[in-house]
Amino acid sequence: DAKTTQPPSxxxxxxxxxxxxxxxxxxxxxxxxxxxxxxxxxxPQYIIHGLKNNETNEMASLIITExxxxxxxxxxxxxxxxxxxxxCIVRPLYNQGGKLIFGQGTxxxxxx
Amino acid sequence: GAVVSQHPSxxxxxxxxxxxxxxxxxxxxxxTMFWYRQFPKQSLMLMATSNEGSKATYEQGVEKDxxxxxxxSLTLSTLTxxxxxxxxxSFYICSASTSIGTVPYxxxxxxxxxxxxxx
Numbered sequence: 001d002a003k004t005t006q007p008p009s010x011x012x013x014x015x016x017x018x019x020x021x022x023x024x025x026x027x028x029x030x031x032x033x034x035x036x037x038x039x040x041x042x043x044p045q046y047i048i049h050g051l052k053n054n055e056t057n058e059m060a061s062l063i064i065t066e067x068x069x070x071x072x073x074x075x076x077x078x079x080x081x082x083x084x085x086x087x088c089i090v091r092p093l094y095n096q097g098g099k100l101i102f103g104q105g106t107x108x109x110x111x112x
Numbered sequence: 113g114a115v116v117s118q119h120p121s122x123x124x125x126x127x128x129x130x131x132x133x134x135x136x137x138x139x140x141x142x143x144t145m146f147w148y149r150q151f152p153k154q155s156l157m158l159m160a161t162s163n164e165g166s167k168a169t170y171e172q173g174v175e176k177d178x179x180x181x182x183x184x185s186l187t188l189s190t191l192t193x194x195x196x197x198x199x200x201x202s203f204y205i206c207s208a209s210t211s212i213g214t215v216p217y218x219x220x221x222x223x224x225x226x227x228x229x230x231x
Contacts, residue, residue, distance in 0.1 A: 041225065042225060043225045044207075098219075103155060105155060
């Protein structure tokens with residue numbers, strides 16, 4: 001079973017920041033938080049991952065709480081092309097054969 | 113870098129026939145490949161994990177005799193759906209990871225998926 005919980009859906013206005021929350025209260029010390037997204041009828045796309053520090057790349061920022069029990073993915077200026085299902089996943093980086101267990105994700109709709 | 117392709121992108125077949133789906137890592141050597149299935153409005157479900165040159169490890173509830181997985185080389189894995197039935201209609205997605213080379217270790221890179229429709 002997935003070890004994360006996310007809201008099933010969210011709306012965001014185009015050009016505004018999209019903040020997607022994720023709860024992972026049972027995360028272990030060696031587990032990373034990964035975010036992927038899946039645009040309709042495509043394969044998942046990697047966005048970002050982190051262990052305990054906040055991370056930023058060209059796509060998004062990842063804010064992880066100090067106790068690591070939750071995180072927020074931030075898309076700073078959402079566009080219509082960011083409409084997708086966003087998955088938050090926790091996994092050990094080097095163990096368990098690299099398996100990814102997907103939960104239900106958050107369906108983000110970016111509206112004009 | 114780290115591109116994964118799938119072929120075909122979609123396929124329609126008659127009930128009772130077998131269908132083969134290919135997954136290729138184009139610019140890296142995939143030591144491990146994963147196969148997922150996704151039904152409409154649902155999340156991805158991991159079917160099996162295959163390491164190059166070894167038998168695949170299937171997740172609980174996935175019939176290994178129905179979903180044949182071969183990972184004979186470091187750049188190719190195939191999934192064969194044998195005696196397909198309408199309930200096998202789904203979106204099949206592969207991913208690949210590696211423990212060698214310059215591609216990030218153990219990260220998964222996903223293919224674009226294959227839409228299977230069984231009539």
